[in-house]
Amino acid sequence: MKKFTVRGGMTIAVLAVVLSACGNGLAVQSEPPSGSLSIVDDTGETLTFAKPVERIACVVSLCIDLTAELGMEPIAIGEGGVRTIAMQPEFYGEKGRSFASIGGSFFEPNVEDLVAAKPDLVIGLEGVHDAMREGLSGVAPILLVNPVGYSESVELLKAVGTITGRPKEAQTSADAFLAKLEEAKRKSPKDRKALIMYGSDVNFAIVTDSGLGGTVLREIAVYPWKVNDPSEDPFGEGAIPYSLEKLLAENPDAIFVESYSFQPGTKQLSEQLSQLPLWRELKAVQEGKVAEVRSPIWGDGRGTRSLGIMVDEAMAFLYPELP
Structure with missing residues (x-):
């Protein structure tokens, strides 16, 4: 789904690539002197956590992909396409029906439902959910992301793996995908x-x-x-x-x-x-x-x-x- 183009109930804006000394992608600092965990999202916003993130609320389908790859379960999910992907057999299957619901539309998720879920982090789509940052102030930070190439999806997974204290799970899932792609290229x-x-x-x-x-x-x-x-x-x-x-x-x-x-x-x-x-x-x-x-x-x-x-x-x- 592209900006100004309706696609699956979602509008996707351009990925704001965060530049670091290592190249493009999300910048993550794990365990700086303060012992906190930080991540810079695709809007350039720095999110800092005193301890690993455990409770993630998803208002975009990409979030479901991330939690599944990390061996986590979202504490609440948006309706429409977000719940649809959660219910796919490769993700959470029938269990996807039972996750707490975030009402409202894809473009305007219900903030009250998010408050009730008490998340440590909300993951949304850059260019669509940016305005939610102000509404969630004092409730939970929102990570706004939108990978364009598959290498950016890999780096995002590793970054979220870091702030959730699951770097090994992230690396395992990233390696599995890259190995699958490499084998497909070979065949x-x-x-x-x-x-x-x-x-x-x-x-x-x-x-x-x-x-x-x-x-x-x-x-x-x-x-x-x-x-x-x-x-x-x-x-x-x-x-x-x-x-x-x-x-x-x-x-x-x-x-x-x-x-x-x-x-x-x-x-x-x-x-x-x-x-x-x-x-x-x-x-x-x-x-x-x-x-x-x-x-x-x-x-x-x-x-x-x-x-x-x-x-x-x-x-x-x-x-x-x-x-």
């Missing part, structure tokens, strides 16, 4: 052109090679989709509006579709597009290589667990002949 013939597209109607957008999913798929497939006109992606998020005419010019071998529904009865994006003649001309459509993927994971998760699932599902669909 992949990388001879098939793939695309991730998303939308709720025929006015769709695509994820480019600089978008989060694109940074993963370009490692295991031909992924030629780029931001050639910066004005189409003013916030540098790696997603641009697209047309069937341009799609046909590249003619991908496989298409992964993230469908979002904002009204009951809304058809999947690929089903809506199937009514259009140009869509039916695409090679992927003619050869049955269009996959409607789980949008809460492929589109909204953005953590290493979600990206690992993306790798597994993409490899199986792109290269079914591989062992």
